[in-house]
Amino acid sequence: MFSVAQDARGATPVTNTFQVTATINSSCTVSGSNLNFGSAIDPLAAATPLDATSTLTVTCSNSTPYAVALNAGANAGGATNFSSRTMLSGASTLAYQLYLDSGRSTVWGDGTSSSSSKSGTGTGSAQSISVYGRIPSLANVVPGSYTDTVTVTVTY
Secondary structure (H helix, E strand, C coil): CCCHHHHHHHCCCCCCCCCCCCCCCCCEEEEECCCCCCCCCCCCCCCCCEEEEEEEEEEECCCCEEEEEECCCCCCCCCCCHHHCEEEECCEEEECEEECCCCCCCEECCCCCCCECEEEECCCCEEEEEEEEEECCCCCCCCCCCECCCCEEEEC
């Protein structure tokens, strides 16, 4: 007579393998603060050009290459019409420009129409990117509250 314990000791073990897998996707998010040139600008006393700075925060997964593009704004007459960036107050207009550099020499766009985009590589943590704005002139500007909406696109 055989017991169960004796049968288990005499059996040959059987082995096999299996894989453990995971697929991690590249991912990015972007947010930003408003670019505010001021709320009480005296066009007769303010120095021009009038400059302001805001910040975009880009978070991309570690080692993910990305590019940050800005369109020309809602009032420019086309997404790539960067030389015509304009804020509106009713029917009145106020020209402005957005730049990649503090010297305000490289127009920030999408890489077309003499503009450039901002490239980087994700670290998995938030990365701050400055947006440099300039109103070149306040000559003959009509008093009012001027606005525009610019779309930020992160390609990765």
